[in-house]
Amino acid sequence: MIEVNEKDLLRCPTCEAVNLDKGKENVCRRCASPIYKHKKFKTEKSWAYLITAIIAYIPANLYPMLITSQFGSREGSTIIGGVILLWEHGSYPIAAIIFFASIMIPIVKFLVLIYLLISVKYPIGKDSKVNKHKLYYMTEAIGPWSMIDVFVVAILMALIHLSNIEIIAGTAATAFALSVFFTLLAAHAFDESLIKENR
Amino acid sequence: MKIENEDVLDELVICPQCHTLHKEIPIKDGAKACCSECGRVMYRYDSRLAEHGLALSITALIFFAVANFFPLVKIELLGSEQFITIPKTILSLFDNGFYVVGMICAFLIFIFPLMIFSLYLLIFTLLKFGVREQLSKELLVLLSRLKPWSMSDIFLISILVALVKLIGYAQIHMGISFWALIVFVLLDIYLTRNIHISEIWMLRKRVFLPKNDKEVPA
Amino acid sequence: MPEQLPKVEESTKFNFVTSIWIVPFIALIIAGWLAYQYFSELGPEIRIVFPSNQGLKAGQSQIKYKDVPVGTITKITLQKDGEGVVVIARMDKVAEPYLNEDTRFWIVKPELGISGVTGLDTLISGNYIGITGRKGGKFKNSFVGLDHAYRSEMKGEYYVLRSLRGDSSIKQGTPVYLKNIRVGRVEYVMLGLDDIFVDVIIFIDKQYIPYVHTDSKFWVRSTLDAELVNGALDVTLAPFIDLLQGAIEFSSSGYDTNQTVPSSFKFLLHRNKNVVNTKKIGHAQKEIELFMLNTEDSIAKLKIGSPVKYDGFKIGSVIEITLSYDKKTHKMKGKVITEIDTSVFDDLSDANDTGKENLHHAVMEGLRARIDTIDPITGRLYVNLLFTDNDGNKTIEKLNGQYAVIPTVRSVNGDMMAGFSKIMDKINRLPIEELVASLNKVVKESEKPVANANVVLEELKETVKNLNALTSKKTFAAMPDEVDKALKELTRTLKTTKKVVKGYGNNSLLNRQISETLKTVNKTSEEMREFLKMLNRKPNSLIFGDK
Numbered sequence: 001m002i003e004v005n006e007k008d009l010l011r012c013p014t015c016e017a018v019n020l021d022k023g024k025e026n027v028c029r030r031c032a033s034p035i036y037k038h039k040k041f042k043t044e045k046s047w048a049y050l051i052t053a054i055i056a057y058i059p060a061n062l063y064p065m066l067i068t069s070q071f072g073s074r075e076g077s078t079i080i081g082g083v084i085l086l087w088e089h090g091s092y093p094i095a096a097i098i099f100f101a102s103i104m105i106p107i108v109k110f111l112v113l114i115y116l117l118i119s120v121k122y123p124i125g126k127d128s129k130v131n132k133h134k135l136y137y138m139t140e141a142i143g144p145w146s147m148i149d150v151f152v153v154a155i156l157m158a159l160i161h162l163s164n165i166e167i168i169a170g171t172a173a174t175a176f177a178l179s180v181f182f183t184l185l186a187a188h189a190f191d192e193s194l195i196k197e198n199r
Numbered sequence: 200m201k202i203e204n205e206d207v208l209d210e211l212v213i214c215p216q217c218h219t220l221h222k223e224i225p226i227k228d229g230a231k232a233c234c235s236e237c238g239r240v241m242y243r244y245d246s247r248l249a250e251h252g253l254a255l256s257i258t259a260l261i262f263f264a265v266a267n268f269f270p271l272v273k274i275e276l277l278g279s280e281q282f283i284t285i286p287k288t289i290l291s292l293f294d295n296g297f298y299v300v301g302m303i304c305a306f307l308i309f310i311f312p313l314m315i316f317s318l319y320l321l322i323f324t325l326l327k328f329g330v331r332e333q334l335s336k337e338l339l340v341l342l343s344r345l346k347p348w349s350m351s352d353i354f355l356i357s358i359l360v361a362l363v364k365l366i367g368y369a370q371i372h373m374g375i376s377f378w379a380l381i382v383f384v385l386l387d388i389y390l391t392r393n394i395h396i397s398e399i400w401m402l403r404k405r406v407f408l409p410k411n412d413k414e415v416p417a
Numbered sequence: 418m419p420e421q422l423p424k425v426e427e428s429t430k431f432n433f434v435t436s437i438w439i440v441p442f443i444a445l446i447i448a449g450w451l452a453y454q455y456f457s458e459l460g461p462e463i464r465i466v467f468p469s470n471q472g473l474k475a476g477q478s479q480i481k482y483k484d485v486p487v488g489t490i491t492k493i494t495l496q497k498d499g500e501g502v503v504v505i506a507r508m509d510k511v512a513e514p515y516l517n518e519d520t521r522f523w524i525v526k527p528e529l530g531i532s533g534v535t536g537l538d539t540l541i542s543g544n545y546i547g548i549t550g551r552k553g554g555k556f557k558n559s560f561v562g563l564d565h566a567y568r569s570e571m572k573g574e575y576y577v578l579r580s581l582r583g584d585s586s587i588k589q590g591t592p593v594y595l596k597n598i599r600v601g602r603v604e605y606v607m608l609g610l611d612d613i614f615v616d617v618i619i620f621i622d623k624q625y626i627p628y629v630h631t632d633s634k635f636w637v638r639s640t641l642d643a644e645l646v647n648g649a650l651d652v653t654l655a656p657f658i659d660l661l662q663g664a665i666e667f668s669s670s671g672y673d674t675n676q677t678v679p680s681s682f683k684f685l686l687h688r689n690k691n692v693v694n695t696k697k698i699g700h701a702q703k704e705i706e707l708f709m710l711n712t713e714d715s716i717a718k719l720k721i722g723s724p725v726k727y728d729g730f731k732i733g734s735v736i737e738i739t740l741s742y743d744k745k746t747h748k749m750k751g752k753v754i755t756e757i758d759t760s761v762f763d764d765l766s767d768a769n770d771t772g773k774e775n776l777h778h779a780v781m782e783g784l785r786a787r788i789d790t791i792d793p794i795t796g797r798l799y800v801n802l803l804f805t806d807n808d809g810n811k812t813i814e815k816l817n818g819q820y821a822v823i824p825t826v827r828s829v830n831g832d833m834m835a836g837f838s839k840i841m842d843k844i845n846r847l848p849i850e851e852l853v854a855s856l857n858k859v860v861k862e863s864e865k866p867v868a869n870a871n872v873v874l875e876e877l878k879e880t881v882k883n884l885n886a887l888t889s890k891k892t893f894a895a896m897p898d899e900v901d902k903a904l905k906e907l908t909r910t911l912k913t914t915k916k917v918v919k920g921y922g923n924n925s926l927l928n929r930q931i932s933e934t935l936k937t938v939n940k941t942s943e944e945m946r947e948f949l950k951m952l953n954r955k956p957n958s959l960i961f962g963d964k
Contacts (some may be wrong), residue, residue, distance in 0.1 A: 011219060015396055017397070018213055030209075031340050032336070049215065063408035132219070134217075136366070137216055140347075140402075141318055144353055147307065147353055148217065148353060150304065151304065151308070151350075151353065151354050152301060152360050154288050154304055156361050158288040158292075158366075159365070161281065168295055174299045181303060184347075224424055230426060234424035235423060247437070250437060250438075255440065255441075256438045257441040258443075269451065
């Protein structure tokens with residue numbers, strides 16, 4: 001007979017089995033994948049990825065995302081530049097959507113992850129109404145959708161490729177793709193069970 | 200609480216969303232078990248999971264092949280017709296020197312989805328015929344790792360967004376691949392969302408149970 | 418420890434059991450059908466060899482039949498011997514029956530064609546390969562592409578334009594206009610066989626051929642045209658593209674519309690429009706004949722290309738001159754071969770005789786050839802056909818194997834002009850400048866102020882200036898009279914100067930200078946007067962060229 005506290009029960013992220021928290025090295029009973037992999041560096045991986053993502057986000061907004069080349073003359077537009085153009089054009093809804101999806105969401109993701117990561121070490125927001133699990137879940141769910149920007153650029157580039165008129169991606173595309181990629185990695189590296197600590 | 204041994208834990212389920220502990224109760228064929236707190240579906244039961252899964256995987260792979268082979272979108276721009284296929288899109292990234300983005304996209308919309316469904320196919324085949332127990336475990340673990348990284352559905356929406364940007368400039372025709380991709384994405388969603396990994400694990404347990412007395416943790 | 422019980426939702430979904438395998442089955446059928454569609458539409462793979470790859474891209478560029486895509490280029494490689502480019506393309510099924518011996522392939526790119534710029538759509542879509550052909554015939558899958566654009570619908574005719582001198586602005590591709598519409602282009606420019614002419618071969622589009630008649634005139638459009646129209650100067654600058662590529666224009670008067678142009682017909686390409694407008698002599702049915710003249714006159718300034726004129730109009734030109742030395746008379750005898758458009762002698766009201774016959778009759782009635790001067794300053798010569806006082810019945814002699822010879826008369830004017838030239842030379846050689854200088858010196862050095870000296874000096878200077886102006890003037894008509902006047906004035910001035918200088922004492926140098934000059938001037942004046950007398954005897958004043 002083992003005395004088990006509900007709090008010590010872990011959910012294996014890989015196979016969803018219920019496991020007993022045995023301390024340092026937890027290995028899932030069913031699928032043998034490790035839980036709580038790096039107890040010492042619980043959040044280091046996540047922090048590292050997150051910071052990389054934030055750093056990558058800066059050139060993503062400074063450099064042009066899309067460059068249209070017509071008969072040799074090139075015109076590039078950054079994400080923010082595109083939003084402003086659309087706004088001035090009068091396409092308020094599209095401008096709002098792009099602003100929201102390409103600028104707000106990544107920043108919100110950064111903030112949420114920072115918040116979650118900090119809250120692991122320091123007890124902030126302990127009694128907040130916001131269910132951190134839900135926050136994390138939302139971040140993880142919405143995260144990949146930021147890739148739409150990159151895919152759209154790739155599609156346009158492949159589509160508009162005539163002999164004299166073409167669309168080329170800018171360096172922002174690479175930077176943005178990397179930023180989203182690392183944000184996703186940061187979210188995955190963040191072991192959910194860590195949230196439990198301050199629940 | 201007091202439990203005899205760890206195996207009792209097999210009868211427990213933790214809601215992925217709100218982490219409430221539940222007891223895993225057997226349910227009828229086709230029924231769903233939902234979290235009492237947040238209502239999220241935790242698991243379902245399908246007696247013929249292996250077959251269903253197999254059929255769906257094959258279908259998905261067929262549609263995946265179609266979606267990649269035929270033209271996705273055809274546009275008419277200033278009298279010139281252009282079409283793209285998914286491989287072409289990725290290759291155009293490489294052609295223009297965007298190796299990083301090209302690699303990322305290649306994995307996210309081609310390699311990973313392909314791998315995931317191939318894995319499903321393999322796993323279901325193995326489970327159907329009850330062979331290669333260890334392999335099935337490893338494949339299942341690999342599957343779990345890869346699942347979040349397949350973005351075919353996001354790619355589909357991206358196509359629509361890209362087309363929205365081109366509405367005024369060119370005439371657009373959807374190609375065969377577009378519809379095939381839609382079907383593929385639907386199958387993808389069904390297979391990855393509705394069929395929980397835990398169900399497959401449970402299936403595996405049932406399949407290999409007669410051979411083993413108890414689970415062997417690695 | 419509280420463990421919750423999950424809420425169970427029964428499912429009312431339909432029984433998957435029987436139907437699940439239908440799904441992949443359907444998928445397979447759909448995919449299979451699509452694949453079948455695709456492969457059945459695939460046509461054969463062909464290879465085409467081009468001399469060079471002009472903007473074609475593998476995997477992208479298409480083959481189009483009348484703007485409809487019928488194939489795509491899959492690969493482009495170099496030919497083994499490096500002499501060309503091999504294009505491998507996959508054609509659509511529909512194109513298969515058209516692939517045979519008669520199929521033609523060419524690269525469509527922006528270029529200047531007969532009807533202007535063609536292939537502009539390729540700026541957007543990229544260069545593509547055009548195909549034309551007909552159905553049937555034995556199947557072929559290896560072709561050699563054309564190296565120029567195929568003019569499939571552009572049927573037409575070739576014509577030959579002949580000009581004496583090549584015009585550097587006329588080259589292959591130069592457009593041909595009719596009333597400012599582009600109707601054709603220059604295909605070749607080559608030297609005539611006899612090295613004298615330049616032949617321009619033009620291609621006129623089929624629909625404009627009815628506008629080409631035997632009397633059509635062709636000319637080179639000039640870059641700048643200035644015309645006096647109703648008293649106002651009308652300047653037209655040719656379109657920029659003309660400046661780049663030149664242009665030939667033609668017009669038809671409407672004569673001879675019924676006659677088709679014979680294939681060996683040679684039109685004359687005029688240097689500019691004016692030549693055509695002002696001289697409507699003869700018609701294009703040029704019956705150009707060669708005639709020879711024998712002359713002992715000085716023909717040093719008669720050049721190849723110098724005109725042959727009748728009644729002031731140019732009717733031909735000199736095409737060859739040979740000189741031979743006559744031992745007995747010690748003169749250089751000249752043989753001048755000219756080409757004359759005998760059609761100018763066509764009497765339209767008398768269809769019985771041709772122009773050539775009329776010319777013969779004219780010669781019998783006293784028409785002769787004479788070498789005259791175009792202008793006295795340059796001394797350029799030309800062949801003038803005119804009626805002289807009858808010097809016996811002569812005809813155009815034609816000996817076998819030689820040219821027909823038009824009899825000539827001596828050019829009296831030649832002597833006269835020579836004489837005039839001599840006079841001008843003498844005037845030019847008068848030491849007037851030195852005279853003036855000396856006079857200046859004397860006046861300066863003199864102590865006695867002589868009232869007249871300065872005045873005279875000024876006068877002398879003025880006279881000299883006028884004289885200089887005269888000798889460089891080009892208004893020949895006034896020349897002899899003015900020269901005579903000037904000489905008279907000079908004489909007077911010099912005489913006055915002499916008187917004045919006398920008062921300065923014994924300036925032997927100056928005196929002598931003045932005396933010498935005075936003598937020369939006197940003599941020249943005499944000659945001038947003789948010349949004038951001679952001139953006045955010939956009211957024709959043919960020396961002075963066209964009026």
